[in-house]
Amino acid sequence: MTAPTRTPHTRRAAVVTAAAALAGSIATPALAGTADRGRGRPPLRRAHAHNDYEHPHPLADALGHGFGSVEADIWLVDGRLLVAHDESELDPARTLEALYLDPLLRRVRAQHGRVYRGYRLSLQLLIDIKTAGGPTYRELSRRLRRYRSMLSVCAGGHVHPGAVTAVVSGDRGARAPMEAETVRHAFYDGRLTDLGGSAPAALIPLISDNWSLSFTWQGVGPMPPGERAELRRIAAAAHDEGRRVRWWATPDQxxxxxxxxxxxxxxxxxxxxxxxxxxxLEAFLRAAR
Structure with a gap:
């Protein structure tokens, strides 16, 4: 879809509320000298734990390293939301609630409304739907309402940030039921094709896409100037619309x-x-800081 013509000033004004609410950035610590429990270091808003549930201690390992975003794949099986990458790995005990929602709620309650005590960072919980998007999202939406005290919410087009921001990825069939909700406890993970579209950042605050579909460079030698310019153009365009950017399938050895x-x-x-x-990634980002 083509967005209505707007000047840069009016476009920025239209997205600034959603951008500020869901930017996920770390503000000045609310309590001087505080950080994640037992770590002594501030969290890393730009660190995303891909397939987090495959680590020995799902969620806990990512939070121990200070990550600002974690990812869980879900399957709708007999009315339950099970976490696994492949269908062969499904385990009735590994539910979204048991691995993520319940531990996060306990942590937020224990830390005065924050995932990281003293830091205004809304942890991104990226939920990748592996089964049919429509029915899976509708079940997910029912579950998320039980955790609304800690979640960012969009009501009437206005975003109210919480300690955790759920973003739905995976099967594209989730979008229609999400758009139909007047009160939403989750947001939609867009693709590059969503840049410049009419959907607001209050619905699509994140743009994710496959690195290898847009870039040939894999880190050997200098990045080609044209690809560097394209990468920066995409990031700037997303930010101008109040959206964040993530690439998957980047080199990870x-x-x-x-x-x-x-x-x-x-x-x-x-x-x-x-x-x-x-x-x-923690070592790299802390050195980069």
Whole structure:
């Protein structure tokens, strides 16, 4: 869809509320000297734990490394939302509530409304739907309402930030039932094709896409100037619309190529760096700070 013609000033004014509400950035600590429990360091808003549930301690490992975003794949099975990458790995005990929603609620209550005590960071919980999007989202929506005290919410087009922001990815069939809700406890993960569209950042605050579909460079040698310019153009366009950017399928084997890609992502203003290597990304980002 083509967006209505607007000047840069009116466009920015239209998205500034949603952008501020869901930017996920770390503000000045509310309590001087405080950080994540037991870590002594501030959280990392740009760190995204890809397939977080595959780590030995889902969620806890990512939070222990200070990550600002975690990802869980879900399957709707007999009315339950089970977490797994492949259908063969489904386990009735590994529900979205048991692995993520219940522990997050306990943590937020214990830490005075914050995932990271003293920091105004809304943890992004990226929920990747593996089964049919419509029925899976409708069940997810019912479950999320039980946790509304900690979640960001969109009501009547206005975003009210919470300690956790649920963003729905995966099967595209989730979008229609999401758009139909007047009160939503989740947001939609868009694609590059959503840039410049009419859907507001209050619905689509995040743009995610496959690195290899847009770029040939994998971190060996200098990044081609044309690809660097395109990366920065995409990030700037998303930010102008009040949206954040994440790429998946970036190089993730330890070594200079991965760090070269990460440096270019940071320099371009990309909001989330995607990894399965929690310790590796934490070390890189803390050094970069």
């Amino acid at each position: 330890p070594g200079p190529p991965r760090e070269a890609v990460w440096r270019e992502l940071l320099d371009a203003g990309v909001d989330y760096l995607n990894t399965d290597d929690l310790a590796g």
